[in-house]
Amino acid sequence: ETGVTQSPTHLIKTRGQQVTLRCSSQSGHNTVSWYQQALGQGPQFIFQYYREEENGRGNFPPRFSGLQFPNYSSELNVNALELDDSALYLCASSLRAGRYYGYTFGSGTRLTVV
């Protein structure tokens, strides 16, 4: 059973650019969430996808967008990058969207905006 895999592991972008981060869910998991973790802080919820539809969104602007594919893998897209977008981006998958299920996290993508 494979876990949650994220790519790339590290990324450096220039302010104003666009970036796409990728996530493969754990086998059998149909729900994927994205979190942003600034240095020294707890992760902050960006949004969740269930069956290819956005199923909840945190307090992030529209330039943060996502996709979920039929194989349950997912992308996080960030447009017009700002310096404050520098963070560790974490993907998490769950067996179901139901309330009793826990989440499995990937190793994250470290994004640096310069």
Added chain:
Amino acid sequence: KQEVTQIPAALSVPEGENLVLNCSFTDSAIYNLQWFRQDPGKGLTSLLLIQSSQREQTSGRLNASLDKSSGRSTLYIAASQPGDSATYLCAVRKETSGSRLTFGEGTQLTVNP
């Protein structure tokens, strides 16, 4: 607004000591609480998941308790080892916030040989 607080922010102990990490949350209407471990610059590893109807969960040297009514959870680590050094995060899944997890800022644990 659901707030999750973890105390202490940092903890340094000698190897072999038993220790307790604390997590408190302001809204007791939660589905479950999950404890994670995070090594520097890495992702989160799930340690224990406690449903709101449960009082505790155990895995090896780890034991997590949940007192939903008082908004508290503790993570007990027995016979600590240097390999336990990491940041420990708790996260709650609130009944009114759908699928999102709300995290504390973590406790950074150092176990000295």
